[in-house]
Amino acid sequence: xxxxxxxxxxxxxxxxxxxxxxxxxxxxxxxxxxxxxxxxxxxxxxxxxxxxxxxxxxxxxxxxxxxxxxxxxxxxxxxxxxxxxxxxxxxxxxxxxxxxxxxxxxxxxxxxxxxxxxxxxxxxxxxxxxxxxxxxxxxxxxxxxxxxxxxxxxxxxxxxxxxxxxxxxxxxxxxxxxxxxxxxxxxxxxxxxxxxxxxxxxxxxxxxxxxxxxxxxxxxxxxxxxxxxxxxxxxxxxxxxxxxxxxxxxxxxxxxxxxxxxxxxxxxxxxxxxxxxxxxxxxxxxxxxxxxxxxxxxxxxxxxxxxxxxxxxxxxxxxxxxxxxxxxxxxxxxxxxxxxxxxxxxxxxxxxxxxxxxxxxxxx
Amino acid sequence: xxxxxxxxxxxxxxxxxxxxxxxxxxxxxxxxxxxxxxxxxxxxxxxxxxxxxxxxxxxxxxxxxxxxxxxxxxxxxxxxxxxxxxxxxxxxxxxxxxxxxxxxxxxxxxxxxxxxxxxxxxxxxxxxxxxxxxxxxxxxxxxxxxxxxxxxxxxxxxxxxxxxxxxxxxxxxxxxxxxxxxxxxxxxxxxxxxxxxxxxxxxxxxxxxxxxxxxxxxxxxxxxxxxxxxxxxxxxxxxxxxxxxxxxxxxxxxxxxxxxxxxxxxxxxxxxxxxxxxxxxxxxxxxxxxxxxxxxxxxxxxxxxxxxxxxxxxxxxxxxxxxxxxxxxxxxxxxxxxxxxxxxxxxxxxxxxxxxxxxxxxxx
DNA sequence: CTCAACTCTGAATCGGTAG
DNA sequence: ACTACCGATTCAGAGTTGA
Numbered sequence: 001x002x003x004x005x006x007x008x009x010x011x012x013x014x015x016x017x018x019x020x021x022x023x024x025x026x027x028x029x030x031x032x033x034x035x036x037x038x039x040x041x042x043x044x045x046x047x048x049x050x051x052x053x054x055x056x057x058x059x060x061x062x063x064x065x066x067x068x069x070x071x072x073x074x075x076x077x078x079x080x081x082x083x084x085x086x087x088x089x090x091x092x093x094x095x096x097x098x099x100x101x102x103x104x105x106x107x108x109x110x111x112x113x114x115x116x117x118x119x120x121x122x123x124x125x126x127x128x129x130x131x132x133x134x135x136x137x138x139x140x141x142x143x144x145x146x147x148x149x150x151x152x153x154x155x156x157x158x159x160x161x162x163x164x165x166x167x168x169x170x171x172x173x174x175x176x177x178x179x180x181x182x183x184x185x186x187x188x189x190x191x192x193x194x195x196x197x198x199x200x201x202x203x204x205x206x207x208x209x210x211x212x213x214x215x216x217x218x219x220x221x222x223x224x225x226x227x228x229x230x231x232x233x234x235x236x237x238x239x240x241x242x243x244x245x246x247x248x249x250x251x252x253x254x255x256x257x258x259x260x261x262x263x264x265x266x267x268x269x270x271x272x273x274x275x276x277x278x279x280x281x282x283x284x285x286x287x288x289x290x291x292x293x294x295x296x297x298x299x300x301x302x303x304x305x306x307x308x309x310x311x312x313x314x315x316x317x318x319x320x321x322x323x324x325x326x327x328x329x330x331x332x333x334x335x336x337x338x339x340x341x342x343x344x345x346x347x348x349x350x351x352x353x354x355x356x357x358x359x360x361x362x363x364x
Numbered sequence: 365x366x367x368x369x370x371x372x373x374x375x376x377x378x379x380x381x382x383x384x385x386x387x388x389x390x391x392x393x394x395x396x397x398x399x400x401x402x403x404x405x406x407x408x409x410x411x412x413x414x415x416x417x418x419x420x421x422x423x424x425x426x427x428x429x430x431x432x433x434x435x436x437x438x439x440x441x442x443x444x445x446x447x448x449x450x451x452x453x454x455x456x457x458x459x460x461x462x463x464x465x466x467x468x469x470x471x472x473x474x475x476x477x478x479x480x481x482x483x484x485x486x487x488x489x490x491x492x493x494x495x496x497x498x499x500x501x502x503x504x505x506x507x508x509x510x511x512x513x514x515x516x517x518x519x520x521x522x523x524x525x526x527x528x529x530x531x532x533x534x535x536x537x538x539x540x541x542x543x544x545x546x547x548x549x550x551x552x553x554x555x556x557x558x559x560x561x562x563x564x565x566x567x568x569x570x571x572x573x574x575x576x577x578x579x580x581x582x583x584x585x586x587x588x589x590x591x592x593x594x595x596x597x598x599x600x601x602x603x604x605x606x607x608x609x610x611x612x613x614x615x616x617x618x619x620x621x622x623x624x625x626x627x628x629x630x631x632x633x634x635x636x637x638x639x640x641x642x643x644x645x646x647x648x649x650x651x652x653x654x655x656x657x658x659x660x661x662x663x664x665x666x667x668x669x670x671x672x673x674x675x676x677x678x679x680x681x682x683x684x685x686x687x688x689x690x691x692x693x694x695x696x697x698x699x700x701x702x703x704x705x706x707x708x709x710x711x712x713x714x715x716x717x718x719x720x721x722x723x724x725x726x727x728x
Numbered sequence: 729c730t731c732a733a734c735t736c737t738g739a740a741t742c743g744g745t746a747g
Numbered sequence: 748a749c750t751a752c753c754g755a756t757t758c759a760g761a762g763t764t765g766a
Contacts, residue, residue, distance in 0.1 A: 045741045052737090053756040055696040061739045071476060101485035101510070102741060105476065108469025112435060120502045121465035123487045125539050126738090131757040132535060134742035135524040135637075138484045139758080141537035143739080144508070146465070160499040171496060173505035175489050175539070180738060183761055198739050283530030287567040288542070289549070293599075293631035309574060309600060309627060310526035310634040319635070321533060362543055363491050482741080516741085524756090535757070639744080639755065646753095687753060700754050 011218065014234070016242040016250050021222035024243045025084035033088045033241075034157070034217035036095040037208060037229050039200060040081065041066040042103045043074045052133050061197045065245070074103065078110045081222060086114055088220060089150045094119070094157065096208055098145045098200070108146050116148040119156065123175040124204060128182075147212065156212065163211045172211070178203050187226050187252055195252045196226040205232035213238050227253025234260045278363050280356045282322050282337065283311025290355045297322075297341040298349065303329060305341070313341075322352070375582060378598070378621075380606040380614050385586035388607045389448035397452045397605075398521070398581035400459040401572060401593045403564060404445065407438045407467040438467065442474045445586060450478055452584060453514045458483070458521065460572055462509045462564070472510050480512040483520065487539045488568060492546075511576065520576070526634040527575045536575070542567045551590050551616055559616045560590040569596035577602050579632055591617025598624045601632050642727060644720045646686050646701065647675025654719045661686075661705040662713065667693060669705070677705075686716070 011032055017024045044066055050058040068074040085095060095116060099107050112118065122145040129141040149156040163172035178201055185202060187195040205228050213219060215237040221229035224242030226249055233240035234257055244250045285291045286307060293309040305313040305325050313325040320328070322337025338353040375396055381388045449459060459480060463471050476482065486509040493505040513520040527536040542565055549566060551559040569592050577583060579601040585593035588606030590613055597604035598621055608614050649655045650671060657673040669677040669689050677689040684692065686701025702717040 042739055043741090044739060046739095047741070050740060050742060051697055051756090055694070055698065056736080058740070058742095059737075066739085100739060100741095101472070101482050102739085104485075105469045105472025105510075108465070109473040112469065118465050120504065121468075121508070122502060123489070123506055123539065125487070125489070126759095128738080128759040128761095129537070130738045130740070131759090132740080132742060133757055134740095135535065135756050136522060136742045137740090138486060138511075138527075139535050139537040140484065140740065140742095142487055142539050144485070146469075147502075158500055163502075171499070171503050173493070173503040175487065175506050179760075182738070186738095194738090279532075281530060281532035281534075283532065284542075284567070287530065287570040289566060293627040295631075306631060308630075308634065309570075309632050310523075310529040311532070312529045312635055314630065314633075321529065363541070519744085537758095637755085643745085643753080685753075698752095698754075700756095702754070 012241060013218065013239045014230070014241075016224055016227070016230070016244055016253055018244065018247070018250060020245060021243045022080050022084045025081070025088055025220075025222060028088055028220075028241070030087045031090050031093075032218065033220045034090060034093050035209075035213050035219045036085050036089065036093070037205065037219060037221050038081075038085065038095065038097045039198070039221075039223050039225065040078070040097065040099070040103070040107070041068075041223070042100050043068050044100075044102050050133060058130075058133070059197075063197060071106065075106055075110065078103075078107055079114070082107075082110055082114045082116075085220075085222060086116065086150060091150060092155045092157070094147065094149045094154075094212055096145055096147050096212070098124070098143055100140070100143050104144045104146070111146060111148055115151055117150075117152040117154065118146060118148045120147045120174050121145065122147060125175055125177045127177055127179045129180065145208075157214060157217075159211055159214075163207070166207065166210065172207075176204070176207060181228075187256060189248075189252070196249060199226055200228045202228055202232050202235075205229055206236070209233060209236050209238055224253060225249050227257050230257045231260050234262055237262055278360060280359050281311065282352070284359060285352065285355050286311050288359070290358075291343060291352070295343065297343055297352065299326070299329065299340055299342070305329075375603075376605060377582065377603045378594070378605075380588055380591070380594070380608055380617060382611070382614060383607070383609060385607045385609070386444050386448045389445070389452055389584075389586060392452055392584075392605070394451045395454050395457075396582065397584045398454060398457050399573075399577050399583045400449050400453065400457070401569065401583060401585050402445075402449065402459065402461045403562070403585075403587050403589065404442070404461065404463065404467070404471070405587070406464055407434070407470070435470065439470055439474060442467075442471055443478065446471075446474055446478050446480075449584075449586060450480065450514060455514060456519045456521070458511065458513050458518075458576055460509055460511050460576070462488070462507055464504070464507050468508045468510070475510060475512055479515055481514075481516040481518065483511045483513055483522075484538050485510050489539050489541045491541055491543045493544065509572075521578060521581075523575055523578075523634060523637075525637045527571070529635045530571065530574065536571075540568070540571060545592075551620060553612075553616070560613060563590055564592045566592055566596050566599075569593055570600070573597060573600050573602055574634065579629075588617060589613050591621050594621045595624050599627055601626055601629070641724060644723050645675065646716075648723060649716065649719050650675050652723070654722075655707060655716070659707065661707055661716065663690070663693065663704055663706070677701075 044061055046060050097107050124143045126141050132139050181199045181201040189195045218239045219233045220241045222243045224244040230240040230242050291307050293307055295307045296304045298304050305315045308314055312319055313322055318328050322341055323335050326335030326337045326340040339351055341352050342349045461471050488507045490505050493503055496503045545563045545565040553559045582603045583597045584605045586607045588608035594604040594606050655671050657671055659671045660668045662668050669679045672678055676683055677686055682692050686705055687699050690699035690701045690704040705716050706713045
């Protein structure tokens with residue numbers, strides 16, 4: 001069922017190759033791989049140390065493999081491994097690369113320059129990201145994946161219906177909400193420390209492999225780490241090849257994958273999301289023009305508060321959220337601002353919760 | 365709305381400049397702009413709409429080799445307008461650029477190469493995207509924005525507390541869920557056709573401007589289109605400058621912005637950061653007799669330190685500022701002495717920060 | 729046993745001012 | 748330029764402790 005232009009028997013299926021990813025890729029036969037999933041170093045350029053507000057120290061990614069001297073050096077590294085990767089892909093093969101804003105723009109441009117054809121960029125929205133402790137930027141709550149075919153016009157694999165089923169019958173979007181890898185899935189070393197600083201969640205790979213490979217396909221991961229790609233590939237009945245320089249990671253990955261059972265139906269079942277009602281911040285009503293800064297809200301007794309541009313309310317002598325101002329007026333410990341506050345329209349007095357419901361209905 | 369060929373003495377505030385964005389930007393004085401919001405053309409190599417800065421049209425062809433020519437031409441275009449934009453920015457100015465996977469990777473890499481310093485990439489997650497009709501890819505449900513300062517280490521504007529308020533008390537994340545622009549907000553021409561193919565929602569600009577500008581700041585949009593940036597800037601009490609080459613868009617934008625009412629000043633007041641509060645040295649509490657030399661302060665666990673006349677604290681074996689002594693006791697890298705130390709009054713234990721607030725309230 | 733309270737941690741380019 | 752030092756700053760989820 002697969003087209004073999006080179007002797008496939010020399011493909012080292014379901015093994016982890018030890019060494020530099022470019023050298024190892026160049027040792028494999030060209031046009032032999034169906035899918036490449038790559039999680040290259042992000043080239044984070046961290047300066048000092050970061051502490052949480054409680055003074056505990058953030059365990060940052062400062063590993064030697066993430067150090068590059070310059071953008072130029074990182075670009076050269078990217079060109080090299082992408083060229084080797086592209087040679088390995090079958091004509092209808094595809095690649096996924098994951099990264100953050102530190103590196104993903106350079107990777108994306110290099111992909112395009114190398115002749116890959118971008119099919120989608122997919123955003124992994126983390127449900128539980130690390131906060132921004134200093135309050136100087138937005139919470140870095142997502143990472144970006146680029147999905148590209150080997151070239152324009154290639155007949156890449158896309159299991160549209162399977163993904164639609166995964167998504168409760170609705171077409172899969174380019175933004176995926178998934179938690180980061182922790183809990184029992186997070187691999188630990190003998191000392192109980194995390195075995196790898198950037199282990200990816202299996203759910204991410206599950207979706208990638210279900211969507212863009214078929215059973216029996218060969219999946220290569222040139223930055224194998226602790227082997228999430230291999231573990232999920234094995235579960236899903238795909239063949240994998242991993243490449244990893246660090247012996248410690250290879251050992252962890254080997255033990256991990258040995259424990260994986262193929263076709264474990266229970267493991268494949270996607271837990272139906274306990275979908276709570278999405279949270280809608282009051283500020284969104286202001287941003288979206290449903291309420292205007294300066295407009296007055298009133299409570300049941302006609303007491304008023306003024307809407308401000310940042311989604312807070314102002315009364316004489318007290319500012320705060322819709323809940324805080326309501327509680328303050330009532331002298332109560334808490335208050336549900338959504339039902340407490342009303343706006344006037346056409347002589348009517350309408351609870352602002354109606355506007356929230358409107359937003360929620362648009363979100364489904 | 366005349367074309368300026370010499371640097372303007374005075375910024376043409378709240379006007380739309382007609383012409384090529386690079387030429388017009390070069391006609392403005394350097395280091396005069398606080399924020400740039402740019403929605404550049406995506407890489408439209410197939411549509412022949414790409415122009416070089418000298419106004420010549422890029423002859424786009426869609427065969428494989430010319431893709432490379434096209435990418436190169438787009439990169440040149442990007443380098444040119446980003447260079448002009450960077451020249452205009454004040455040292456602590458910042459830029460936002462929005463794009464899709466067609467162009468954003470090239471734009472991001474070019475930004476970095478030009479010396480901009482990426483602060484975040486922000487994903488606009490569309491609540492109502494256009495579905496993928498052919499079922500061959502993921503629904504393209506997001507666009508990417510890059511937020512960057514003029515250079516590394518610059519003191520960019522970030523209204524952390526205001527954004528936190530907009531998000532109901534939780535720090536704002538890098539993924540924003542907002543609907544696309546339609547309904548009454550979507551501008552139509554005389555024939556009832558949409559006036560611009562890619563009109564951005566005002567909610568997006570609201571969040572950008574609240575978060576990264578202050579009232580009175582000058583915001584430049586070099587690809588003004590139908591003027592969403594100008595409309596929201598006017599609402600929020602910011603000054604804008606637009607640049608747009610198409611007369612039809614300028615007309616729509618002009619009429620649109622004329623109708624916008626600025627919110628009143630009180631409504632535009634935004635939750636401020638504590639960092640902006642005036643600094644009160646601890647010694648002032650002693651000088652003013654709120655605390656007396658020799659008096660004991662205690663932490664939560666009841667450990668005590670003695671106030672000295674010079675505004676330092678003394679414990680056995682260690683003297684220093686309220687912060688240093690607190691950090692020393694906790695063995696922590698730092699400590700906020702204002703919240704750490706308490707004084708006793710009438711049997712109660714009260715944080716010394718209360719005394720600071722008292723002084724601050726007298727300062728107004 | 730349950731449940732509430734507390735602890736720990738995750739790819740992070742995470743100050744500002746005075747002297 | 749550089750140094751010293753003030754003092755502001757966190758969300759979600761899993762694990763652990765203790766009543």
